[in-house]
Amino acid sequence: MERFAGLLGQLPREQGQMLRALHLAQEELGWISRDAIRLIARHLRVSEAQVYGPATFYAEFRHSPPPQTLVTWCSGPSCRVVGGDRIRRIFEAEFGCRLGENTADDALGLWLGQCNGTCERAPMVWVNGRVVGPLTMVDTVRLARRLKDGEDPIDWPEQPIKIAPATFTGAEEVYGSAHAAELDGAAR
Amino acid sequence: MSSSYEEIREAAELAAAPRRAPERPLLRVDLSTSSIAAEADRLWEALVPLCAERGVDLIRVGTLGLSWLQPVVELERPGAGAVVYGPVPPAEAAEFLDAALSADPAEAAARWLIGARTPEAGVPSLDAHPFWAPQERRLMRSMGVIDPESLDDAIAEGAYEALDRAIGMEPMAICDLVLAAGVGGRGGGGFPAGQKWKFLLGAPGPTKYLVCNADEGDPGAFVNRVLMESDPHLVIEGMAIAGKATGAEYGFIYIRDEYPLAIARMELALVQARERGLLGEDILGSDFSFDLEITRGAGSYVCGEETGLIASVEGLRGMPKIRPPFPAQKGVFAEPSNVNNTETYANVPLIVRRGADWYRQHGTESDPGTKMFSISGALVRPGILEVPFGMGMDELLLGCGGGPPEGREPKGIQPGGPLGGLLPASDLRLKLERPPFTERGVLLGSGGLILFDDRASAVDLTKYFSEFCEDESCGRCTTCHGGSQRLVEVLERILHGDGRAEDLERIGVIDQTLQNANCLHGQFTPYAVRGLVNYFRSELDVHIEQRRDPALAAPGLTRYLVTDPHSAELAGARPLCPTGAIVDRAAPPADHAAEEGERAEIEPAGLTIDDARCIRCDVCRELAPQAVRVVDRFLAPLEAV
Ligand SMILES: Cc1cc2nc3c(=O)[nH]c(=O)nc-3n(C[C@H](O)[C@H](O)[C@H](O)COP(=O)(O)O)c2cc1C
Numbered sequence: 085m086e087r088f089a090g091l092l093g094q095l096p097r098e099q100g101q102m103l104r105a106l107h108l109a110q111e112e113l114g115w116i117s118r119d120a121i122r123l124i125a126r127h128l129r130v131s132e133a134q135v136y137g138p139a140t141f142y143a144e145f146r147h148s149p150p151p152q153t154l155v156t157w158c159s160g161p162s163c164r165v166v167g168g169d170r171i172r173r174i175f176e177a178e179f180g181c182r183l184g185e186n187t188a189d190d191a192l193g194l195w196l197g198q199c200n201g202t203c204e205r206a207p208m209v210w211v212n213g214r215v216v217g218p219l220t221m222v223d224t225v226r227l228a229r230r231l232k233d234g235e236d237p238i239d240w241p242e243q244p245i246k247i248a249p250a251t252f253t254g255a256e257e258v259y260g261s262a263h264a265a266e267l268d269g270a271a272r
Numbered sequence: 273m274s275s276s277y278e279e280i281r282e283a284a285e286l287a288a289a290p291r292r293a294p295e296r297p298l299l300r301v302d303l304s305t306s307s308i309a310a311e312a313d314r315l316w317e318a319l320v321p322l323c324a325e326r327g328v329d330l331i332r333v334g335t336l337g338l339s340w341l342q343p344v345v346e347l348e349r350p351g352a353g354a355v356v357y358g359p360v361p362p363a364e365a366a367e368f369l370d371a372a373l374s375a376d377p378a379e380a381a382a383r384w385l386i387g388a389r390t391p392e393a394g395v396p397s398l399d400a401h402p403f404w405a406p407q408e409r410r411l412m413r414s415m416g417v418i419d420p421e422s423l424d425d426a427i428a429e430g431a432y433e434a435l436d437r438a439i440g441m442e443p444m445a446i447c448d449l450v451l452a453a454g455v456g457g458r459g460g461g462g463f464p465a466g467q468k469w470k471f472l473l474g475a476p477g478p479t480k481y482l483v484c485n486a487d488e489g490d491p492g493a494f495v496n497r498v499l500m501e502s503d504p505h506l507v508i509e510g511m512a513i514a515g516k517a518t519g520a521e522y523g524f525i526y527i528r529d530e531y532p533l534a535i536a537r538m539e540l541a542l543v544q545a546r547e548r549g550l551l552g553e554d555i556l557g558s559d560f561s562f563d564l565e566i567t568r569g570a571g572s573y574v575c576g577e578e579t580g581l582i583a584s585v586e587g588l589r590g591m592p593k594i595r596p597p598f599p600a601q602k603g604v605f606a607e608p609s610n611v612n613n614t615e616t617y618a619n620v621p622l623i624v625r626r627g628a629d630w631y632r633q634h635g636t637e638s639d640p641g642t643k644m645f646s647i648s649g650a651l652v653r654p655g656i657l658e659v660p661f662g663m664g665m666d667e668l669l670l671g672c673g674g675g676p677p678e679g680r681e682p683k684g685i686q687p688g689g690p691l692g693g694l695l696p697a698s699d700l701r702l703k704l705e706r707p708p709f710t711e712r713g714v715l716l717g718s719g720g721l722i723l724f725d726d727r728a729s730a731v732d733l734t735k736y737f738s739e740f741c742e743d744e745s746c747g748r749c750t751t752c753h754g755g756s757q758r759l760v761e762v763l764e765r766i767l768h769g770d771g772r773a774e775d776l777e778r779i780g781v782i783d784q785t786l787q788n789a790n791c792l793h794g795q796f797t798p799y800a801v802r803g804l805v806n807y808f809r810s811e812l813d814v815h816i817e818q819r820r821d822p823a824l825a826a827p828g829l830t831r832y833l834v835t836d837p838h839s840a841e842l843a844g845a846r847p848l849c850p851t852g853a854i855v856d857r858a859a860p861p862a863d864h865a866a867e868e869g870e871r872a873e874i875e876p877a878g879l880t881i882d883d884a885r886c887i888r889c890d891v892c893r894e895l896a897p898q899a900v901r902v903v904d905r906f907l908a909p910l911e912a913v
């Protein structure tokens with residue numbers, strides 16, 4: 085929370101920074117807590133209601149803590165025409181929670197995701213941000229059970245999407261060291 | 273002291289030379305969202321030491337568009353051509369590299385070979401590939417070839433040359449040029465960009481804003497993502513030229529949050545351009561100043577609508593407003609603004625560089641130029657490509673995309689996202705330009721085309737799109753959120769076998785009511801269901817009148833039936849059923865059992881599926897296709913044997 089407050093303090097006090105502030109809260113705290121809303125309101129000099137509005141309007145902002153392992157189910161049409169909806173039913177049955185919920189112990193969560201255009205892997209899910217697909221239904225059951233057992237079926241990379249550095253000369257030389265750092269930041 | 277464009281270009285060409293005319297073998301690895309989904313990042317990690325050992329230079333590039341073959345790589349050898357390979361799984365990195373570096377790669381690396389992008393003796397050309405042949409790659413010319421994270425590489429290919437030229441032009445002359453080229457808005461509306469720019473140019477200053485719409489909310493559309501990931505400077509240059517043409521000195525690029533890699537590459541590109549004096553104060557030594565910032569979306573479809581987008585940039589809920597006032601009158605922070613799609617802006621540098629006549633050499637009267645399309649769904653070769661407007665949809669989806677997999681028949685097409693509507697397979701003959709689509713009551717949209725085959729239920733798909741629209745309705749007008757909710761309820765009912773004769777009429781009333789919605793989101797919501805009624809009427813009728821789904825896909829209208837209770841495969845599937853619905857068949861009645869006790873032991877009753885528990889997930893049929901059949905829920909007998 086302190087770190088978040090510090091970073092928030094660096095944003096200009098403008099209404100236009102609202103989404104940035106909310107993203108920052110979600111990245112730092114994992115979700116948008118009541119306290120985060122209060123802090124943002126104070127910093128941007130608006131009422132809490134004016135923060136609560138956008139915080140609840142946008143689907144991406146969460147209002148409860150994230151699960152340890154997140155399965156994001158692609159709701160998109162390309163996945164759907166090849167059996168995507170069955171995948172949702174399997175995860176719901178295996179996890180014992182509905183779409184948009186976490187299991188009781190917050191170990192696993194099943195959330196809705198929008199197509200990001202990796203449709204050639206349809207039908208698919210993201211596990212902690214990593215695409216897993218195309219899935220058969222049997223694959224799906226096995227995946228769900230391994231996740232339930234706390235196993236990592238694939239050794240997930242630290243970050244969902246990484247930007248590989250240029251190696252032929254080294255990132256520093258190409259972009260200048262300052263930008264290599266920035267690139268790092270942007271990748272996060 | 274800022275340098276001139278010529279100086280910058282010269283320095284960039286020098287810096288980019290090792291990648292443009294390599295003296296050592298150069299391996300380009302596609303690192304884009306679609307390749308990373310296929311583990312290209314792990315391939316990259318595997319390749320780093322391997323390439324170092326073998327004296328091969330390794331660079332990251334954007335995508336060529338061959339998504340179904342990811343991870344894709346390209347090896348260019350000095351004095352030879354650039355040969356494209358894929359898929360190259362990380363585990364095969366070493367084996368692949370040695371084969372591709374051998375004297376006869378066409379033979380040694382045949383299992384990965386796709387084709388030669390530039391001629392190489394003995395290797396079939398990519399130009400002969402069905403996915404590649406009909407393409408006219410203008411926007412995509414450098415994609416998959418240059419490093420999207422290197423400004424040098426972009427400039428060496430001509431980036432910012434058009435900006436340099438535009439800075440010396442009168443704003444009105446740029447607007448006229450763009451208007452003469454006839455580039456229409458790529459976000460779906462097709463409104464002439466030059467015209468819209470003139471509105472902004474004529475608006476009172478001094479503060480004006482540009483907005484780049486990279487919200488790309490249509491599922492199945494990923495044109496903008498590929499543009500930003502593969503050639504970010506093209507978008508930035510287009511916006512800077514638009515700034516000069518309209519008198520705007522500041523712009524916002526609104527990117528949906530589902531595109532983290534595009535956001536990162538655009539952020540980096542902005543930093544690079546600023547540093548080189550291509551953005552910021554007094555660009556290239558002129559008195560023209562222009563800068564950009566990125567706004568990250570947060571998962572809202574209506575924010576793609578321009579007034580919703582503006583509200584979102586301002587940090588408010590992304591609710592669309594009633595137009596007028598149009599953005600050119602009252603846009604971001606109430607100042608005059610112009611919103612264009614990413615691809616619209618990206619076309620501009622090409623027009624300034626090559627002229628309106630060149631631009632019009634391809635395309636049609638109503639839609640000049642080329643268009644990027646992302647094709648997916650039931651296709652053998654899903655991916656992203658660029659073709660002239662006016663090409664047949666069959667050529668694109670069946671020719672380039674290869675149509676549905678073996679043994680499947682195309683059933684329909686979903687163009688233009690959730691608001692775009694549905695078309696039957698017979699409409700594959702339509703030309704890819706706006707008028708024929710509008711005539712058929714659908715939208716060509718922003719470039720996403722999804723083919724579905726006989727496995728998909730048109731009613732279910734329509735319900736999905738209606739549900740999407742309901743979910744994404746901003747909630748401002750009851751007409752929209754209530755109307756779409758009602759639509760979903762009716763479709764849901766039909767999909768559970770409770771369709772009623774008057775449902776068609778009811779759908780018509782909902783459609784009419786939605787025409788009074790505040791914004792286009794609500795007004796276009798019924799396009800999907802209208803497509804269903806107009807083009808898939810017999811399927812809808814069967815759902816309502818006979819309570820069955822001819823595609824046998826809708827869970828509410830189907831049932832899983834065991835046809836072989838003693839199947840070993842079915843027994844094997846039993847532990848995998850997520851709900852434990854594969855159960856022992858009921859033992860014979862008690863008195864019976866006493867007599868037959870012995871026999872029952874020898875021949876157990878076998879397995880059946882408990883319909884109440886079954887979630888129609890298909891696991892059992894996948895494992896025991898001979899023992900399980902999907903049947904009509906309301907028509908078929910309860911037991912097959
Ligand atoms: C509900 C809705 C969603 C839209 N989503 C997008 C979008 O994701 N991307 C886009 O470029 N345009 C979208 N549009 C169209 C925009 O409102 C606007 O017309 C477009 O950005 C203008 O740019 P253009 O003239 O370059 O096409 C959407 C429109 C509506 C009604």
Ligand code: FES
Nearest residue numbers: 160162163199203
């Ligand atoms: S529909 Fe699932 S990735 Fe596009």
